[in-house]
Amino acid sequence: MEHIVYDPALTKADRLVLQNLAADIRAASQDSPSSNHFPKAAETSLDDEAVIDALNGFNNPKDARFEPTIITSVDADKISISPLFDTWIVPFYIRIARSLVRVETDVLVVSHLFLYFTTSIPSVLYLFHSFTWLHGVLHLILQFSYVGTYTLMMHQHIHMRGVLAKHMAWLDHTFPYVLDPLMGHTWNSYFYHHVKHHHIEGNGPNDLSSTLRYERDNIFHFLHYVGRFFFLIWFDLPTYFIRNGKFMLACKAAFWELSNYTAIYLLFRYNPRATFFALLLPLLLLRIGLMVGNWGQHAFVDRDDPDSDYRSSITLIDVPSNRHCFNDGYHTSHHLNPLRHWRQHPVAFVKGKQQYASQHALVFHNIDYLMMTVRLMLRDYETLAKCMVPLGDHISLTLEERAALLKRNTRPFTEEEIRAKYPKLAKN
Known part of the structure; x- marks a missing residue:
C-alpha cells in the first residue's frame, strides 16, 4: 500500500478509480485507516456505487456534474484566466464546440x-516556401509534442468512424488526409x-504486432x-489480408501505404530538406513509438490463458496515457469493447472490477x-511491482x-505452447 502514488495531474476519473482500488486493498489487507503506510488521499475514497455514479455524472450532458474535456492539460473547472474569459468566452466556446462533435464530452x-490547423499547417507551408534548419528542428519538436494526443484522437476516430457531428462529416472525413502525414501516419x-487486423487477432499468434514469441525484457x-x-509492415499487412481471403482489404492497405510513400518521394524531390523534417x-x-507502445x-x-483480453493486456492509471491520450491506459477495457467511447473506460473498469x-x-499506476x-x-521488476495496483488474489502477494x-x-x-493455447488460430 505504501507504493501507491497520487499524481496531482491525474484526471478526476483516474483519481476516483485509484482511490477506489486503494480502499479495496486496505479492506482486503485489514489495514488500519490511520496507518502511516496508507496514502492519505484514499481516506476520502468512495465505494463502488458512489464512484460509478460520479463517473456517470461527469459523462452525462443532462447531469449537473457534467464536465466536457476542453483541453488535455487541465480539467474544465480548473480553467481560470480572467472573469470575462471564464464567465463568457469559455461557456460560449463550450456551447459551440459541443454542437460540432459527435459526443458532447469531446x-x-x-x-x-x-x-x-493554425500551427502545423502554416508551419509546414512556410517550411516548404522558405526552409531554414532552425525552423525545421522547431517544426519537428512541435509535431512531436502533438503526436501522442493526435494519434489517440485518431484512435477514437477510426473506431467510431469519426469524431465530429454528422453535419461536419465533410471535415471529419477529410482532415486525416491533411494532418495524418504531418504527424507521421500514412493514409x-x-x-x-x-481495426481490421490487430483487433481481429488480439495479440494472438497471427497478429503481426503480437508479442507472444518474444522475450519482453530482452533488448x-x-x-x-x-x-x-518498421521495415516490412508495408508488405506484411497486405499479405496477411491475402492469406485470410480478404483481397480487397489487401489492395486498399497496399494502395494507401504505397501512395503515401510516393507522395513523400515526390515532395522529397521537390524540396528534400523540408520533406525530411515535415x-x-x-x-x-511514429513507427518506433507505435511499437514501443x-x-x-x-x-x-x-x-x-494468453488468449484472454484480461490476461494479455493491461490497465494503466497514469497521466500521460489518460489525461493527454484519451484514456489510452485502459487498454484492457478497449480490447473488451473496441467501440467503447474513451470517456466511458473508467466507469466500465469500476463496473467490471470483480x-x-x-x-x-x-493494473498499474504512475507509469x-x-x-x-x-x-x-x-529488467527493473522491482519498480514495475511497485507500480502494480493489485486486484483480488494479487493483493496478498509480497x-x-x-x-x-x-x-x-x-x-x-514456444511454437508448441502456441499450438496448445491457440489450436484454431496457430499455424501448423
Whole structure:
C-alpha cells in the first residue's frame, strides 16, 4: 500500500478509480485507516456505487456534474484566466464546440483540430516556401509534442468512424488526409492495421504486432520486433489480408501505404530538406513509438490463458496515457469493447472490477507505456511491482512475489505452447 502514488495531474476519473482500488486493498489487507503506510488521499475514497455514479455524472450532458474535456492539460473547472474569459468566452466556446462533435464530452477534439490547423499547417507551408534548419528542428519538436494526443484522437476516430457531428462529416472525413502525414501516419494505414487486423487477432499468434514469441525484457527481441514492423509492415499487412481471403482489404492497405510513400518521394524531390523534417522524420519516429507502445500494452501475457483480453493486456492509471491520450491506459477495457467511447473506460473498469480481479488482470499506476518498456529493457521488476495496483488474489502477494509474477508473464511462448493455447488460430 505504501507504493501507491497520487499524481496531482491525474484526471478526476483516474483519481476516483485509484482511490477506489486503494480502499479495496486496505479492506482486503485489514489495514488500519490511520496507518502511516496508507496514502492519505484514499481516506476520502468512495465505494463502488458512489464512484460509478460520479463517473456517470461527469459523462452525462443532462447531469449537473457534467464536465466536457476542453483541453488535455487541465480539467474544465480548473480553467481560470480572467472573469470575462471564464464567465463568457469559455461557456460560449463550450456551447459551440459541443454542437460540432459527435459526443458532447469531446470539446477537446475541436480545440485540437483548431490548434493543428493554425500551427502545423502554416508551419509546414512556410517550411516548404522558405526552409531554414532552425525552423525545421522547431517544426519537428512541435509535431512531436502533438503526436501522442493526435494519434489517440485518431484512435477514437477510426473506431467510431469519426469524431465530429454528422453535419461536419465533410471535415471529419477529410482532415486525416491533411494532418495524418504531418504527424507521421500514412493514409488509412492505422485503420487497416489496428481495426481490421490487430483487433481481429488480439495479440494472438497471427497478429503481426503480437508479442507472444518474444522475450519482453530482452533488448534484442525488442529491436527485432520494432525492426520487423518498421521495415516490412508495408508488405506484411497486405499479405496477411491475402492469406485470410480478404483481397480487397489487401489492395486498399497496399494502395494507401504505397501512395503515401510516393507522395513523400515526390515532395522529397521537390524540396528534400523540408520533406525530411515535415514528413519523413515524423513517419520514422511514429513507427518506433507505435511499437514501443504496443510492446508495453502487451508485454505481460498470462502463461495459462494468453488468449484472454484480461490476461494479455493491461490497465494503466497514469497521466500521460489518460489525461493527454484519451484514456489510452485502459487498454484492457478497449480490447473488451473496441467501440467503447474513451470517456466511458473508467466507469466500465469500476463496473467490471470483480471480473478483472477474478481473471487476474494486471493494473498499474504512475507509469506509462513508454516507461513500461524502458523498465522492461532494464529488467527493473522491482519498480514495475511497485507500480502494480493489485486486484483480488494479487493483493496478498509480497513485492517480491509480484515481481516474480510479472517476470513470468514476459517469457516467450514456444511454437508448441502456441499450438496448445491457440489450436484454431496457430499455424501448423
